[in-house]
Amino acid sequence: MNIGDVARRSGLPAKTIRYYEEIGLIAPLRGANGYRSFRESDLHKLAFLGRARSLGFSIQDCRGLLKLYEDRDRASADVKRIAQEHLARIERKIGELSDMRDTLGHLVSCCAGDDRPDCPILADLAAAPDKSG
Amino acid sequence: MNIGDVARRSGLPAKTIRYYEEIGLIAPLRGANGYRSFRESDLHKLAFLGRARSLGFSIQDCRGLLKLYEDRDRASADVKRIAQEHLARIERKIGELSDMRDTLGHLVSCCAGDDRPDCPILADLAAAPDKSG
DNA sequence: TCTTGACCTTCCAGTGACTGGAAACACTAC
DNA sequence: GTAGTGTTTCCAGTCACTGGAAGGTCAAGA
Numbered sequence: 001m002n003i004g005d006v007a008r009r010s011g012l013p014a015k016t017i018r019y020y021e022e023i024g025l026i027a028p029l030r031g032a033n034g035y036r037s038f039r040e041s042d043l044h045k046l047a048f049l050g051r052a053r054s055l056g057f058s059i060q061d062c063r064g065l066l067k068l069y070e071d072r073d074r075a076s077a078d079v080k081r082i083a084q085e086h087l088a089r090i091e092r093k094i095g096e097l098s099d100m101r102d103t104l105g106h107l108v109s110c111c112a113g114d115d116r117p118d119c120p121i122l123a124d125l126a127a128a129p130d131k132s133g
Numbered sequence: 134m135n136i137g138d139v140a141r142r143s144g145l146p147a148k149t150i151r152y153y154e155e156i157g158l159i160a161p162l163r164g165a166n167g168y169r170s171f172r173e174s175d176l177h178k179l180a181f182l183g184r185a186r187s188l189g190f191s192i193q194d195c196r197g198l199l200k201l202y203e204d205r206d207r208a209s210a211d212v213k214r215i216a217q218e219h220l221a222r223i224e225r226k227i228g229e230l231s232d233m234r235d236t237l238g239h240l241v242s243c244c245a246g247d248d249r250p251d252c253p254i255l256a257d258l259a260a261a262p263d264k265s266g
Numbered sequence: 267t268c269t270t271g272a273c274c275t276t277c278c279a280g281t282g283a284c285t286g287g288a289a290a291c292a293c294t295a296c
Numbered sequence: 297g298t299a300g301t302g303t304t305t306c307c308a309g310t311c312a313c314t315g316g317a318a319g320g321t322c323a324a325g326a
Contacts, residue, residue, distance in 0.1 A: 004302065014303085015285060023283090033292060035303060044259065051258045056233045059283065069255050079254050080246035087237050090230050097227045100189045104220050113213035121212050122202050125184045126177065137273065147274090148314060156312090166321060168274060192312065 001038040010046040017046060023059065025049060025066065057086055134171040143179040150179060156192065158182060158199065190219055 007014040020026050021036070026045050029037040048069060052062045064082055068074045103124075110120040140147045153159050154169070159178050162170040181202060185195045197215055201207045236257075243253040 002302075013285085016283085018304090019284060033303085035292080048258050053283090055237055055258075056230070065255070065258065068252075069259065072250060074250045074252070075248040076244055076250065076252035076254075077246045077248060079252045080241060080244045083237060083241050083244070083254050087234065087241055090234050090237065094227055094230045094234065097189070097223050097230070101220065101223050101227065104188055104216060104223065108213060108216050108220055111209055111213045111216070113210045115208040115210060117205060117207045117209065119201075119207070119209035119212045121209075121216050122198070125181050125188075125198065126202065135274075146314080149312085151275095152313060166274080167276095168321080186312090 001043065003036050003038070006038045006043055006046060009043055010050055012046055012050050020046070020049060025059070025063065055086075056090060057082075061086060134176065136169050136171070139171045139176055139179060142176055143183055145179055145183050153179070153182060158192070158196065188219075189223060190215075194219060 001009075003014045003017055006012075007017060010017070012020075017026070018036075021028060026042050026049075028042050029039070031037045045066060048066065049062055052065055053059075057065065061082055065079065068079050068082075107121045107124055112118070134142075136147045136150055139145075140150060143150070145153075150159070151169075154161060159175050159182075161175050162172070164170045178199060181199065182195055185198055186192075190198065194215055198212065201212050201215075240254045240257055245251070
């Protein structure tokens, strides 16, 4: 398979696939013409990566997951740990964003949104000490 | 005020303050020795920026907000629109992350996390078509 | 006067995970 | 032969900083 076929079948852009090769996530063969030649196993890896990335795993996480995926002697505990740490990061992020949403939502609801200059949003930005930490 | 004082009083790293000058968010004066010389108004702007950034506004948004902040003839509607668009982005992001959390939470709860190789997390990554789109 | 140390300056490079674009080579169909 | 598509590599840009190097400035103390 050429990169275009793999891109279509995996749903990943060809650019991304080349990038994944560059950083060592996949290692497709090369044909005599210099074109990348993908095996089914490469396609599986790319689908795996696409799915993991869509769940928000970092490339570093993906590297670890892919290694475990290919290791028949793996312990599921290792996979679970990576997933749990990622889950914790996601939950932390949701918490941060929820705080922003609450603050911002309140400010927006207080703002008249008309042609006058008075604005509680700007007032807050100008006056409030940083409550984020 | 030198940059160190402003950094302490605004809570922003000196590096960040220099960066904000470089991209034109602030324009401190310069002393004869080449040191930046900050006025109270620069400090206020930096506090404003710090607060806006902590609410997740992009630098581009900050540029707009700062302009409105300094415009006595502004319409609060313009501020509100920026804030509402940002709020919508935040809510979209929270939605995406919540989906990830739900999927990942389910997978994690299904994984034994022991020394055996069988793992529903890997099984999902390997098998599931991308449901993110 | 000299030194020490804190502070300041600019410039360059790196982060994460791609993405866009240019220039050139390869292949297929007509 | 040529048009069009696919592929290659390489370089630069994204966003908002952050780290570090090399060197200039200043205030305090011996």
